[in-house]
Amino acid sequence: MNQQPDHHPDQLVIRGLHVAVEGQEILKGVDLTIGRGEIHALMGPNGSGKSTLGYAIMGHPSYEVTAGTIELVAADGTRRDLLGMEPDERARAGVFLAFQRPMAIPGVRLADFLRHAVTNVRNPERKEGQELMPMKEFRSELKAKMSELSIDSDFARRYVNEGFSGGEMKRAEILQLAMLQPRFAILDETDSGLDADAVRLASQSIARIGGAGGDAASGADAMGILIITHHEQLLEHNVPHRTHVMLGGRIVESGGAELAAELHKRGYERIRAAYPDAAAAERAMEESTRNQEAAGV
Amino acid sequence: MSDKHTMTTAAQKSPAPIPASTGFDHPLLDRLLTGSSLPEWAVKLRRDAVDRLDTLSLPGRGEENWMRTDLRMFQPRAWVSAAERPATSGEAIPAGLLESATQGAAAVAGTVAFGGRIASLDGHVVRDELDPVLAGQGIVFGAPERILAEHGERFRSRWFSAVDGRADWFAAMHAAFHRAGAVLWVPAGVKLTTPLHVLSAITPGGLDTSHVLVVLEEGAEATVLTETVGGGESGSDGGFHCGATEIVVGRKASLRMVNLQNWSRGVWHFARQRAAVEAGGRLQWTLAALGSRLSQVQQDVALVGRGADAQVNGVMFTEARQQLVYNTLQHHMAPGCHSDLLYKGALQDRSRLVWRGMIKVDKAAQKTDGYQRNDTLMLSREARSDSIPGLEIEADDVRCTHGATSGRVDEEQIFYARARGLTADEAARLVVAGFFQQVFDRITIPPVREALSAAIGGRIRRVS
Structure with a gap:
């Protein structure tokens, strides 16, 4: 920063x-x-x-x-x-x-969902269709955050909230909070x-x-x-x-x-x-x- | 329906009306065959088909497979002159979606995109290529007119063996007047690693009657991508496709077949497609549809030898006032076969999508494992989908199941995604992409998967 x-x-x-x-x-x-x-x-x-x-x-x-x-x-x-x-x-x-x-979005991997979200939130002026955050950079940041929060590494490959237990859904929300770093939560x-x-x-x-x-x-x-x-x-x-x-x-x-x-x-x-x-x-x-x-x- | 009612209907049907000539007649065939070097038997098949055509009317809504297809605006006569449309010179054929995607992926990987390519425009063959290395392995691949002239006897028993050229008006019209398409024959044990590509294109108002025959001998392997492009956006400027595909997967052979229907929005599309899979053979067959004004597709898979396996995938996206009708049949004729059909369609605007699927199990086909599933996602309230699964089972030791779902994009899903910074459009696209993911996961050809995914993504507008 x-x-x-x-x-x-x-x-x-x-x-x-x-x-x-x-x-x-x-x-x-x-x-x-x-x-x-x-x-x-x-x-x-x-x-x-x-x-x-x-x-x-x-x-x-x-x-x-x-x-x-x-x-x-x-x-x-x-x-x-x-x-x-x-x-x-x-x-x-x-x-x-x-x-x-949280809502389930079947077929959409949590990592892909988050990559969209992170890209938009960090570039508020981004127009649709413009490049997403580079995959490599995103992955390494996601991996680091997941390990900080003791979240299993295969979690990001699962579909957003699909078949998640109550606890898993809440952990997914916390992971998103960590990645998006909002001003107000x-x-x-x-x-x-x-x-x-x-x-x-x-x-x-x-x-x-x-x-x-x-x-x-x-x-x-x-x-x-x-x-x-x-x-x-x-x-x-x-x-x-x-x-x-x-x-x-x-x-x-x-x-x-x-x-x-x-x-x-x-x-x-x-x-x-x-x-x-x-x-x-x-x-x-x-x-x-x-x-x-x-x-x- | 009561017996009495059925009898009344039957009585009304008879005597059959004498069909008015549609102009697809013997004189037209004679003109088209001028200078042809087709073998005599192939010419006779065509003449017989014209005779048959003379006795047929267009399918009516009283027929089960056609009752959801609106042919009121379809006039066969309007397309007769298109049959004689001369070759357009100097006109570049638009590249196919799958073609570009495969070439792109090959360029990145530094490999060859296709082992062979055929392209036609308005029925005229404009490209007919096969890698000489593959030709050296005995593979036969080319435009049907050339292949039948050169290797006629080899294909005599195969030609129109899998599809029925007499089934109805469109089948007979195709059997009489088919032009271009492709023939592929892979000798026993030969494994083709690069895909083959067949592009059938028309100019606005054009006619395409391409015929595709694929024969894999024992233990052979191949990947074939076919796609259709072109035509006009509406009315007489649209286009007319009356095609057929026949596939024979030999013992322990393996075929991956992808057919993309990507016509412009004014094209009438009628296709009859059938595959026969022999003992231990494997077929992965993907139909994708983005275009046309109206489509009527008959897709049959026959499992004719013990332990044959067929996976059938459908990816459909409809919009505006498109109407797509699919009739599928998984016919288990031999014991111990497996078939698994998954059709997924998303509907936008006022479009309509119909799937009517049948699993038929013959008495001999014990230990059958058959599954069929159709999921639709409605992106507008005006769209309409119909899913009609069916089972017809004569064997007693089988496992056959079916499923169907129809849903809407959920406003709460969209809000959830928007709360994470995705725009409404991005959210809708993501939800739709997720809907198709299950069927994309089954398509083992990455550029095909990506091309379809991108094409559908580009069509989705804000969910209404």
């Missing part, structure tokens, strides 16, 4: 974000600022809107932003409007989403479906890739990471600078690492009691979902 260390990291800034899916509002005004080098934990009961936030940041076409802004703010104050970008433009701007349920339950050892490995891998948990946090390579999780273990090597609690489509409380620890121990009863409006919204959303299911929607 020939860049100077950046003491004023870029920020991912979300303001007043409202998001609806098929006409139903899921996010009801989310404010969140993530700086590079920072780790944020996003917690909350199922259905509170955590994954929706991830999809909305990445630009999933089914998630309609009805109000609010998502911007990338550079150290010099330049702002880039993420909402005006296609999903692939967002990826090339340095945003990454590790999917809770949203990790949506990258620990779900993993056993304790696998979560520990994932936690270490993320810490290593993100340059977190140490002095590197202020370096130019450091990522801003939003970790969506129900478990404490993933945070073991990625101690959050901030913890946010989502309930009924809003972030109702933020705190430090101690908040994550409290929620793990005690659950969301205190939160629901302290924020009755959000708890009511949560119940309404649950009811609406149940009614839709009952109606066969």
